[in-house]
Amino acid sequence: MVKSNEVIAGGMNSKEGAESSLFPTYARYPISLVKGEGSWLWDDKGNKYLDFMCGIAVTNLGHAPVKVKEKLKAQLDELWHVSNLFQIPGQEKAASLLTENTCADAVFFCNSGAEANEAAIKLARRYHQKVKGSNRYEIITFTQSFHGRTLATLTATGQDKVKEGFLPLPAGFKSVPLHDLPALEAAIGENTAAIMMEMVQAEGGIYPVEPEFMKAVSELCSKHGLLLIVDEVQTGMGRTGKLFAHEHYGIEPDIFTVAKGLGSGFPVGAMLGKGYLRDAFTAGSHGSTFGGTPLATAAVTATIETILEEQAPQRAAESGLYLMERLKAELEGHSFVKGVRGLGLLVGIECEAPVGDIVLAGQKNGLLFITAGPNVIRLLPNLLVTKEEIDQAVSILVKLIHEHSAVEQV
Ligand SMILES: *Cc1c(COP(=O)(O)O)cnc(C)c1O
Numbered sequence: 001m002v003k004s005n006e007v008i009a010g011g012m013n014s015k016e017g018a019e020s021s022l023f024p025t026y027a028r029y030p031i032s033l034v035k036g037e038g039s040w041l042w043d044d045k046g047n048k049y050l051d052f053m054c055g056i057a058v059t060n061l062g063h064a065p066v067k068v069k070e071k072l073k074a075q076l077d078e079l080w081h082v083s084n085l086f087q088i089p090g091q092e093k094a095a096s097l098l099t100e101n102t103c104a105d106a107v108f109f110c111n112s113g114a115e116a117n118e119a120a121i122k123l124a125r126r127y128h129q130k131v132k133g134s135n136r137y138e139i140i141t142f143t144q145s146f147h148g149r150t151l152a153t154l155t156a157t158g159q160d161k162v163k164e165g166f167l168p169l170p171a172g173f174k175s176v177p178l179h180d181l182p183a184l185e186a187a188i189g190e191n192t193a194a195i196m197m198e199m200v201q202a203e204g205g206i207y208p209v210e211p212e213f214m215k216a217v218s219e220l221c222s223k224h225g226l227l228l229i230v231d232e233v234q235t236g237m238g239r240t241g242k243l244f245a246h247e248h249y250g251i252e253p254d255i256f257t258v259a260k261g262l263g264s265g266f267p268v269g270a271m272l273g274k275g276y277l278r279d280a281f282t283a284g285s286h287g288s289t290f291g292g293t294p295l296a297t298a299a300v301t302a303t304i305e306t307i308l309e310e311q312a313p314q315r316a317a318e319s320g321l322y323l324m325e326r327l328k329a330e331l332e333g334h335s336f337v338k339g340v341r342g343l344g345l346l347v348g349i350e351c352e353a354p355v356g357d358i359v360l361a362g363q364k365n366g367l368l369f370i371t372a373g374p375n376v377i378r379l380l381p382n383l384l385v386t387k388e389e390i391d392q393a394v395s396i397l398v399k400l401i402h403e404h405s406a407v408e409q410v
Contacts, residue, residue, distance in 0.1 A: 036063025052369040060261035062382040068264045071302035094297040097304045103252040104272035109292030113233035113259035114148025116269035124194040127280035136193040142178040144204030196229040199245035205373040206348025214249045230256040237261030241317030241344030266299035312383040320344040336405035349377040367396045
């Protein structure tokens, strides 16, 4: 019997103090951002930053885009949450905007990229096992990919660092090197259910998939009856110059996932699929308490409407070309720079050595950006970024890279 005033320690120690009440899961920069508008952010000391990371491809329309803000404010006055046990007209509306503008027929709303990918994995297995009556379960992914942090999605991720200390991992995943067709063919077996991939490996270092390889993957899926799952969590919502990056490749995935840019900063994710997959996700097979609330789907609807009205994908395509041209003109042949690559406004500058210090120097010079792997600078401005803002960012970056490589040579 536990007496009411007695506390049983669950672990090894009593409560301890620390500087922060948060788990130290992030290596945070010493900057507190307190306000954002368009391409600009301000910290609590009044410093102003040009935002070329967008909360990692989230605020694709810039900070506080007017239409999304107005729609969310109006929805706040009406209704925030109802259970998915009821009809949710706002969710239907957001879903139909997604299906009208993509190759998908049906949408499942959730709250993050990992959850969207988790739903995709579950749907692929259930389609084979319940609809096709086979035992297929295995998902083939690619090394250097990133698919999320839940147990299934970190297992799908082709990078060992996210798996350390989390054994045992769920069964049924295999990774092969990107662009290695013989390895992919050899990995396909009687238990294979799906191939899951990004169109541009983003976290892995900004590697766009070769069109020829994509065509071959698509053909292998048809030949072996596999589902093709495309993870568009980072590449989706106009980022690469099309609403979804798979449109560049002339393919139609059976399933694709979206999250980061879907709500302009309101947390929401979605899994989209072809109509023939409906039979696999029947009532009770999958669900989410928060998935697709009136508030979240108001953000989705306003985001998609703004993307379409502003022709954000076309602008991202043009701005991306301009950004890459400017970077190439200024940096190609520079001893510290190996190359510039990307698709639309998902751009990487591969360098000869780690670039963490350049990111810090950027912050001191009023420019925010991130890395993609140790040696790659990743640039993710918002899709409505102006030419002047791109020029400003490029001139800061060029200065930083020159200064940094001068230091490296000493
Ligand atoms: C960020 C990301 C995820 C994970 O999204 P979360 O919302 O952090 O769960 C999955 N896949 C890709 C390609 C991503 O970039």
